[in-house]
Amino acid sequence: MLDIRGPTPPGIAFILAAAFLWLGVANNNVLAVTVGAVFVMIGVALQVLYLRYRYGRARLEAAR
Numbered sequence: 604m605l606d607i608r609g610p611t612p613p614g615i616a617f618i619l620a621a622a623f624l625w626l627g628v629a630n631n632n633v634l635a636v637t638v639g640a641v642f643v644m645i646g647v648a649l650q651v652l653y654l655r656y657r658y659g660r661a662r663l664e665a666a667r
Contacts, residue, residue: 613653616646 620642627635 611653613646613650616642616649620646 620639623635623639627639
């Protein structure tokens with residue numbers, strides 16, 4: 604259910620999160636790790652909203 608194959612907002616947020624986390628851990632930089640964690644939270648929120656929109660609408664339309 605995690606769609607990171609295309610240039611979707613959750614995928615971009617997860618790629619940025621991975622880059623910031625990697626740079627933060629490699630350079631012992633707490634700020635970069637914190638920014639990476641924020642991008643992880645943004646990516647998860649966007650993914651949840653996307654799945655609720657996609658499958659929530661399908662369920663509502665099927666019930667009619």
